[in-house]
Amino acid sequence: MTIIRAVPEDEAPEGVERYYAEDRAAFGHVATHTTAMAVNPAAYAAFRALTASTIESLGFRGFELVTLAAALGTGSRHCRLAHGQKSLKVFDESQLERIALDYTDAGLTDAEVEMMRFAEQLARDSAGMTDADSLRLREAGFSDRQIVDITVAAAARVYYGRALQALAVEVDVPPSLSEPLRNALLDGI
DSSP states (O other): OOOOOOOOGGGOOHHHHHHHHHHHHHHSSOOHHHHHHTTSHHHHHHHHHHHHHHHHHHHHHHHHHHHHHHHHHHTOHHHHHHHHHHHTTTSOHHHHHHHHHOGGGSSOOHHHHHHHHHHHHHHHHGGGOOHHHHHHHHHTTOOHHHHHHHHHHHHHHHHHHHHHHHTTOOOOOOTTSOHHHHHHHHTTO
16 A cells, blocks of 8 residues: 555645546546546646647557556556556457457457557567567558657556556556456456
């Protein structure tokens, strides 16, 4: 359990209350990761703006795939579960379970698989990456902007997942996720 003292919902300033309200709308409660990171509202806003800036070129589906892969690479249970729930907006539960267990054999396009492979590799061992890794994205048809945004989205997820792990923030388990999907999302983490 984290030592961070979160701002209570009934005392949250306007900027923080907005994040809490968004969580209540999306999850039915305020996520522990939001309460921890909203202790520094400016940093939390910057992170959210950074990740949102990548959705323009990647689309919501692409952003979620990159996020799930990067979260797998960092072993972030927080991000796998939260974005598993968010991904249900674009995937049915059966396909999302397949993606979580093995995205290379889940009915995704070749480009989506390459995007996820790149994001997972960035999260696991960015120091070992070479031009050949980003060249695979180019060969899969991604533009310069998309390659940068895949990289930014994955790197931002590494930052966020590692920060939550370092702060020992309690992991929220979304009650709306079925047990098989929860297990698939956490497999290998």
